[in-house]
Amino acid sequence: xxxxxxxxxxxxxxxxxxxxxxxxxxxxxxxxxxxxxxxxxxxxxxxxxxxxxxxxxxxxxxxxxxxxxxxxxxxxxxxxxxxxxxxxxxxxxxxxxxxxxxxxxxxxxxxxxxxxxxxxxxxxxxxxxxxxxxxxxxxxxxxxxxxxxxxxxxxxxxxxxxxxxxxxxxxxxxxxxxxxxxxxxxxxxxxxxxxxxxxxxxxxxxxxxxxxxxxxxxxxxxxxxxxxxxxxxxxxxxxxxxxxxxxxxxxxxxxxxxxxxxxxxxxxxxxxxxxxxxxxxxxxxxxxxxxxxxxxxxxxxxxxxxxxxxxxxxxxxxxxxxxxxxxxxxxxxxxxxxxxxxxxxxxxxxxxxxxxxxxxxxxxxxxxxxxxxxxxxxxxxxxxxxxxxxxxxxxxxxxxxxxxxxxxxxxxxxxxxxxxxxxxxxxxxxxxxxxxxxxxxxxxxxxxxxxxx
Ligand code: ARG
Numbered sequence: 511x512x513x514x515x516x517x518x519x520x521x522x523x524x525x526x527x528x529x530x531x532x533x534x535x536x537x538x539x540x541x542x543x544x545x546x547x548x549x550x551x552x553x554x555x556x557x558x559x560x561x562x563x564x565x566x567x568x569x570x571x572x573x574x575x576x577x578x579x580x581x582x583x584x585x586x587x588x589x590x591x592x593x594x595x596x597x598x599x600x601x602x603x604x605x606x607x608x609x610x611x612x613x614x615x616x617x618x619x620x621x622x623x624x625x626x627x628x629x630x631x632x633x634x635x636x637x638x639x640x641x642x643x644x645x646x647x648x649x650x651x652x653x654x655x656x657x658x659x660x661x662x663x664x665x666x667x668x669x670x671x672x673x674x675x676x677x678x679x680x681x682x683x684x685x686x687x688x689x690x691x692x693x694x695x696x697x698x699x700x701x702x703x704x705x706x707x708x709x710x711x712x713x714x715x716x717x718x719x720x721x722x723x724x725x726x727x728x729x730x731x732x733x734x735x736x737x738x739x740x741x742x743x744x745x746x747x748x749x750x751x752x753x754x755x756x757x758x759x760x761x762x763x764x765x766x767x768x769x770x771x772x773x774x775x776x777x778x779x780x781x782x783x784x785x786x787x788x789x790x791x792x793x794x795x796x797x798x799x800x801x802x803x804x805x806x807x808x809x810x811x812x813x814x815x816x817x818x819x820x821x822x823x824x825x826x827x828x829x830x831x832x833x834x835x836x837x838x839x840x841x842x843x844x845x846x847x848x849x850x851x852x853x854x855x856x857x858x859x860x861x862x863x864x865x866x867x868x869x870x871x872x873x874x875x876x877x878x879x880x881x882x883x884x885x886x887x888x889x890x891x892x893x894x895x896x897x898x899x900x901x902x903x904x905x906x907x908x909x910x911x912x913x914x915x916x917x918x919x920x921x922x923x924x925x926x927x928x929x930x931x932x933x934x935x936x937x938x939x940x941x942x943x944x945x946x947x948x949x950x951x952x953x954x955x956x957x958x959x960x961x962x963x
Contacts, residue, residue, distance in 0.1 A: 537695065543681050545661050545688035552577040553690070554659040556650055556676075557607070559595035562665040564712050565703050566692050567602045570663055574690075579657045580604045583646050584611045586729030586787065588753070598713060606657065610649050613729060617786040620645055621730050626774045626877040626884075627856040628834050628849075634805045635819065636826035637860050638730035643675035644865035650676075651683045661688040668694035671812050675863030682866045723750060729790050731803075731823035739818055746806055746820050753794075753822040757801030757895030764893035766900070767796055769832040771888075774881025776829050790825045797824025800892035812862050827897050832888040835899040840883040840906040849880060 539546065553570055557563045557580035570576055580599040584592060592609045599607035620641040623629075629637055650662050662680055666673035668691070677689050698706065707714055723734040738747040770778035776789055784792065797803050803824035809817055838846055852873055859870045886904025890897050913923045 541677075541681075543677065543685070543687065543689045545690050547574050549688050550574040550576045550661045550690065552579065552605075552657070552659045553661045553663050554650055554654040554657060555580045555604075556646060556662070556664045557582050557595070557599055557604075558665070559590075559598055560665075560715055561700070561703055561707065562693055564598065564602060564715075565698075565706050566663060566665055567599065567604065568710050568712055569692055569696065569706070570690070571603055576661070578604045579653070579659055580607045581650055581653045582607070582609045583642075583649055584609060584613060585616050585642050585645075586613045586791065587727050598715075602712060608653055608657075610653070612645055612649060613787045614785075616642060616645055616728065616730075617790060621790065622775055622786065623874055623877065624730075624860070625776070625829060625833050626881045627873070628830060628837070628853045629857040629860060630830070630853075631857040631861040632807060632809050634807045635809060635821060635861075636731055636823050636830065637857060638728050638823065638826070639726045639733060640671065640675060640861045640863070641730065642728050643672055643863065644679045647676045647679035648683060651680055651687065654687060655684075659687075661690055663690045663692065665693055666691055669811075669813060669815060671861065671863065674812050675865070678863045679866060721752075727753075729787065729794070729825070731821055731826055733822075734820045735817065739820055742808060742818055750820050751804065751822060754798045754804050754824050755801050757804070760801035760894045761799065762894070764891050765796065765800060766889055766891055767793075767828065768887055768889045769793075769829065770886075771833065771836055772885050774833065774837070774878070774884040776833070778887075790829070793828045794825035797828045797892065797897070798822075801895040802892055802897045803827035804895065828890060828892070831897045831899060832890055833884065835888045835902050836886050836904060837880070837884045839902055840886070840904050840908060841880060842908060845880055849877075852876060 550570075553574070553576045555563065555567055555570065555578055557567065559582065567578060567580065571578060580596075582592060582595050582599075584590070596607035596609060621638075624637055624641055631637055631640070650664075653659075654662055664673070664676050666676060673691060673694065677691075680687055680689055704714065706712075721734075722737050723739060724736045726733050732753045734750045738744070739750065768778075768780050769776055770781070770783075776786070776793075777783055779789060779792055779796075803822060803826060805819075805821040805823060807819045807821060809819055811817055837849075841849070856870065856873045856877070859865070859867055859873075864870065883906040884904075885906060886902065888899055889901035891900045910921075912921055
């Protein structure tokens with residue numbers, strides 16, 4: 511994702527590593543929170559244990575002469591060993607290496623509102639990265655205060671959305687804090703970073719088996735970007751998918767899962783009551799087995815670029831389909847139509863890093879109000895990549911079988927009343943059609959074609 515830095519490619523590596531440890535370049539400050547070197551005393555580094563942030567941990571000490579505290583946020587990234595991550599941070603000179611278990615807060619305060627908002631950016635991305643960033647930034651501000659840090663450092667590039675989300679949130683919560691984003695400044699590509707790591711004995715996670723792609727994950731999903739994925743005209747490379755079994759290799763047997771909701775919150779799977787984190791993890795496992803939740807998404811980033819992401823979002827595929835199905839059943843036609851427009855606006859605000867924008871809270875109040883009635887169960891059929899709602903029930907369903915039954919009349923629904931309804935309901939549209947046709951054919955289908963030409 512970092513692309514090739516200004517230092518160029520292999521033959522220049524030695525030169526490049528030497529230049530990286532030189533004095534900070536004279537770069538004009540463009541934001542109030544950007545730190546000049548003399549302001550940096552102790553840095554809280556958002557640390558994942560990966561290549562970028564490990565190089566950063568060394569580089570910041572070298573360049574700024576700063577003391578370092580690292581913060582690693584557990585958001586349910588599968589397969590991480592936090593002991594190894596903190597050990598590495600300490601080995602690389604951190605005064606303290608903190609791990610925050612934020613899984614529950616993430617599920618309750620970020621993923622759940624997204625479920626209630628049926629939030630999909632660009633129609634396909636369930637926002638797991640975007641949802642995580644304001645939480646990570648909030649925890650970074652807290653940790654910076656607790657550990658006497660004047661500056662927060664993060665590993666985002668200058669081309670992505672994450673810098674917007676993280677810096678926007680930090681600057682809103684504490685305008686006094688300074689922020690440094692070394693990846694944006696140092697312009698090293700991946701090869702140069704590896705060379706820097708070797709030169710300074712920084713261990714590289716995964717060694718040569720490290721994924722060629724840029725990965726981000728948490729309990730709500732996983733994304734891969736970069737390298738072969740950038741070729742939009744090619745199908746996804748085979749080695750991308752590590753979470754979801756490709757549908758063609760998934761079990762040739764359908765599975766039914768029953769998801770229970772209370773007031774919009776998923777509370778049970780197949781009748782077993784589960785806490786939200788566990789429920790999401792369980793749904794992810796089941797979905798992954800059946801090949802559901804693979805999304806090939808060309809996305810409009812906030813910074814103007816179009817970029818392709820390959821998402822693996824099995825839990826979201828299951829829980830959001832079930833939620834939408836149930837909500838649709840308990841809401842009126844007017845609520846259903848109106849909510850869609852607000853949902854895409856909610857998703858946009860979240861994507862754009864405007865989590866603290868008051869409109870988001872206003873929209874949440876609406877989502878919560880609608881979701882008071884989203885209680886009941888939905889059964890989904892999972893089969894080789896597809897998720898299909900096949901049964902649903904709710905004490906608040908706006909459904910009356912005796913009224914819906916085809917061909918019968920009676921009760922509150924009189925079919926004799928239908929022609930009158932149709933005449934009045936279509937009145938304005940029919941009138942407009944007639945008036946405009948009389949005015950010279952404008953507005954009628956046949957003539958619109960001609961006008962457009
Ligand atoms: N495109 C998504 C977003 O902006 C996911 C980015 C994930 N980052 C990554 N390095 N793969 O939220």
